[in-house]
Amino acid sequence: MRRLRPVELDFARSAPLRLVFSARLDAPPPAVYAALAEDTGGWARWFTGVARAVPTDGGAGREVRLTGGTRFLETVLAAQPEARYTYRVDRTNAPGLRALLEDWQLTPDGDGTRLRWTFAADGPGPLRLALLLARPGLGRAFRVSARVLDRRLARANSGS
Template sequence: MARRLRSVGLDFVESAPVRLVFAAVTHAPPEAVYRALAEEVTGWPSWFRAVTLARPTHGGAGREIGLLGGIRFQETIMSADPEQRYAYRVDSTNAPGMQALLEEWRLYPSGGGTRVQWTFAAAGPRPFRLALRAARPGLARAFRDAVHTLDRRLTGTRADTV
């Protein structure tokens, strides 16, 4: 990995200079969604198209992630609350401009399924922040497509975007 990022805590999800929040509702129950997020890490590329590599590291306390375009992340799992929350901090990356990144997945029971909320909390210099805000529609589409694919995989139906 080319660059080490600033170590941030879970509170960064609320205080980050850039917070992008996306939500969708699946037909799958929270336990199934949580299992796909936190326990079946190597399965991410099968439902999140932007992810090309996902593998646990450090006995499950971390992850190595590869994205389309060659971006790589080394991450530390910050929270793994079954059926409620899964969050990880990026410790190092080859992505330019980024100074800190924390992603949080929150799961809320919704009818017979789950409301999935993904928060992308980041810090970097002004050009990075502007670029990230401009990328919001693409990240929203990637999230929506990933949750829809995951829902089809888990239930055979399609998630609803909130």
């Protein structure tokens, strides 16, 4: 595991590479926010590629393991109920990354939620190119994950 450059919230707008994805969920913002920010362990049940996620430092951080063995130690930078959940990666075993921040924004959309995920990264040119080429796959993973999350929240709300 190596240490990445610490970045702050503005990196979501200023990163050399920004990949932004959006989806509409039928679930209301409080339920979506709770899944993102309060049920850290639940990420492995709905987000494609997450094998394990646990809170650290009393919820101020997270440790995430992906199915391929990549690990992230993260610091939560923003936890604004029903509006925003943002974290940066402090340490990882992923090669090439210099900085990484993920910003989840929630906006009411009728009875549901518009969920926007910004993947903001910095690294050498070849890594940025590889991430750009991976954009369609990341977009698919986000859309599938959003649908799975929405179904899970609907089941939880119906009591099944």
